[in-house]
Amino acid sequence: MRVLVTGGAGYIGSHAALRLLLDGHDVVTIDNLSRGHAQAEATLETLGGDRYTPIRCDLHETERLSELLTSEQIEVIMHFAAFAEVGESVDHPLRYHHNNIAGTVSVLRAMHEARTPRIVFSSSCSTYGEPAADQIPINEDTPQSPINPYGASKLQCERMLADLAEAKRRANEPFAYAALRYFNVAGCDRQTRVGEDHRPESHLIPICLQAALGQRPKMSIFGTDYPTPDGTCIRDYVHVEDLADAHVRVMGVLEPGDERRYNVGIGKGFSVRECIESAKRVTGVDFPVEEAERRPGDPPELYADVSKIERELGWKASITDIDETVESAWKWFKTYPHGWPES
Ligand code: UDP
Numbered sequence: 526m527r528v529l530v531t532g533g534a535g536y537i538g539s540h541a542a543l544r545l546l547l548d549g550h551d552v553v554t555i556d557n558l559s560r561g562h563a564q565a566e567a568t569l570e571t572l573g574g575d576r577y578t579p580i581r582c583d584l585h586e587t588e589r590l591s592e593l594l595t596s597e598q599i600e601v602i603m604h605f606a607a608f609a610e611v612g613e614s615v616d617h618p619l620r621y622h623h624n625n626i627a628g629t630v631s632v633l634r635a636m637h638e639a640r641t642p643r644i645v646f647s648s649s650c651s652t653y654g655e656p657a658a659d660q661i662p663i664n665e666d667t668p669q670s671p672i673n674p675y676g677a678s679k680l681q682c683e684r685m686l687a688d689l690a691e692a693k694r695r696a697n698e699p700f701a702y703a704a705l706r707y708f709n710v711a712g713c714d715r716q717t718r719v720g721e722d723h724r725p726e727s728h729l730i731p732i733c734l735q736a737a738l739g740q741r742p743k744m745s746i747f748g749t750d751y752p753t754p755d756g757t758c759i760r761d762y763v764h765v766e767d768l769a770d771a772h773v774r775v776m777g778v779l780e781p782g783d784e785r786r787y788n789v790g791i792g793k794g795f796s797v798r799e800c801i802e803s804a805k806r807v808t809g810v811d812f813p814v815e816e817a818e819r820r821p822g823d824p825p826e827l828y829a830d831v832s833k834i835e836r837e838l839g840w841k842a843s844i845t846d847i848d849e850t851v852e853s854a855w856k857w858f859k860t861y862p863h864g865w866p867e868s
Contacts, residue, residue, distance in 0.1 A: 526776065527551045529599040529641075531584060531632060532606030534561025537647065537710055537765060539569065539719040541603055544769035546573040553597050555582040555590070556606065564865040565719055572718065584628035587635050594639035601643040601776050604632055607678075610727050611651065611822045614675035625678035626685075633689055640698070643779045645772055648683055648704040650761070650788065651676030655824035658752075664830040665706070665786050673822035683786070690784050699781035708761035708790030708829050710768055712850040713857035720857035721765075722864030729797060730762070730851055733804035734858040736812035744812065746797050748819030753826055757797035761790035761828035764844040764853070774838045790829030791842040803847045807855050 528545055532538035533554020538561070545552045552573060554566060558581070566579035578597070582589055584606055593599070607625045608614070614621040629646075636644060653663050654670040671677040686702045693700035711730050713720040726732055736744040749756040771789045779785070795803070805811055834840045844850055 526600045527598050528553070528776070529594065529597065529602045530554045531602065531604045532556055532561060533569070533579065534558060534563065534565045535605060536721045536723065537768065538603075538605035539565040540714060540765045541605065541769045541772050542569050542577070543572065543714060543719050544766070544773060546577055548773060551576045553578045553580060553593065553599065555580045555593070557581065557583040560608070560723070562722055562865040564867070568719055584624070585631050587631045590632065590635035591638035594635055594641045599639070599641055601645065601779070602632065602636060602641060603645045603772055603776070604629065605647045607647060609649075609675065611673050611675050612727060612820055614673050614678070615822045618674035621674045621678045625675075626681050629682045629685060633685060637689070642699045642701060642781065643776070644686070644702045645776055645779070646682060646686060646702060646704045648706045648786075649676060649679045650706050650708045650790070650827050650829065652680040652683065652706060653827070661826055662792065662828050662830040663788065665788055665833055672824065687784060694782060701779040701781055701783035703775040703779060703783070703785040703787065705771060705775065706786065706788050707768060708763050708788065708827060710765050711762040712764040712766070712844065712853040714766060715853045715856070717857050717860050720861060720865075721854060722861070724864065729800055730804065730854055731858070733801055733812070734808065734855055737804060737808035737810040738858060738862055740862070742813065743815050744801070745815050745817035746801070747817055747823065749816045750819075751825040753796060755796050755798045758823055759794035759796050759826040759828060761792070761794050762800070762847060762850055763790045763842055764850050767842045767844055771834065771838070771840050774840050778838065785837075787834040787838070788829040788831055789834060790831055791845045792829055792831040793845070794826060794828035795847050800847065800851070803851045807848055807851045
């Protein structure tokens with residue numbers, strides 16, 4: 526298929542683009558490099574050859590996007606480009622509304638203009654907010670009630686997709702979407718072709734690895750008084766290669782009229798302390814850890830019921846051992862301790 530990947534120079538987008546290229550698809554990526562890396566595109570170019578086209582384009586350039594969708598004869602969009610940090614979203618909510626919501630409006634308008642029939646959207650478990658204890662593991666029918674602007678921005682995008690699907694149905698125009706609600710995406714390509722490079726970094730596993738590399742004097746546990754067995758937050762860490770696989774699978778089954786929503790996780794959670802222990806085991810470094818205040822916007826426990834995606838798509842995480850996930854990221858961090866080299 527001919528696929529447009531938004532945010533293709535970013536962490537998840539570059540892994541998905543890599544997977545698509547390896548599977549023989551034609552891939553166009555767009556990225557404004559606000560968070561992505563040109564070096565990721567250069568790597569994809571080496572691997573994809575003629576089947577890969579990187580384009581410098583902002584989500585808000587609706588007309589350019591629409592022309593691109595038409596000229597490149599795009600059959601499906603994978604829309605990854607977004608800001609994705611809970612803490613930042615609490616401090617800078619309008620940044621999230623502008624980039625994630627208005628950016629997605631622009632993509633959908635371009636799609637409408639170009640009559641692109643399918644989109645796979647990166648949604649998030651943050652849309653569920655802080656589910657009651659009896660609603661864990663979280664299934665797709667768990668009420669969506671976000672507690673931070675990041676989650677709210679993703680939920681709003683899901684609603685826009687549903688509205689557009691309804692309008693298209695009434696107009697008898699082909700349209701299909703899938704919203705994949707990611708849990709915590711972690712790890713890197715196990716062959717270290719692409720990887721994870723957020724600046725500044727805020728995610729737990731990379732922060733542990735930077736502490737192991739001595740790039741941070743210590744790392745902090747944000748809250749040790751949560752109602753969980755060891756007092757720290759529990760998350761479901763899904764490997765980025767498995768996540769890319771879920772995208773490819775759903776893309777392959779989307780039929781006109783489809784509205785698919787799936788949780789993508791491994792189906793079990795690890796606490797912050799368990800992740801730190803894993804990072805210490807994998808790296809062999811006993812880096813310093815301090816206990817700190819809670820970070821605003823963090824629900825105590827989030828892990829997925831993944832039975833729907835398994836039942837309907839036959840997708841199941843192949844990597845469920847936290848050490849294996851951390852190991853793949855460690856390989857990347859050891860190879861590129863300062864992230865993607867500047868081009
Ligand atoms: N966390 C932490 N210390 C850090 C970074 C993260 O204790 O330096 C915690 C964070 O509060 C959350 C969990 O680790 O409970 C996962 O956070 P991350 O930012 O990786 O992902 P999120 O769940 O926010 O998407």
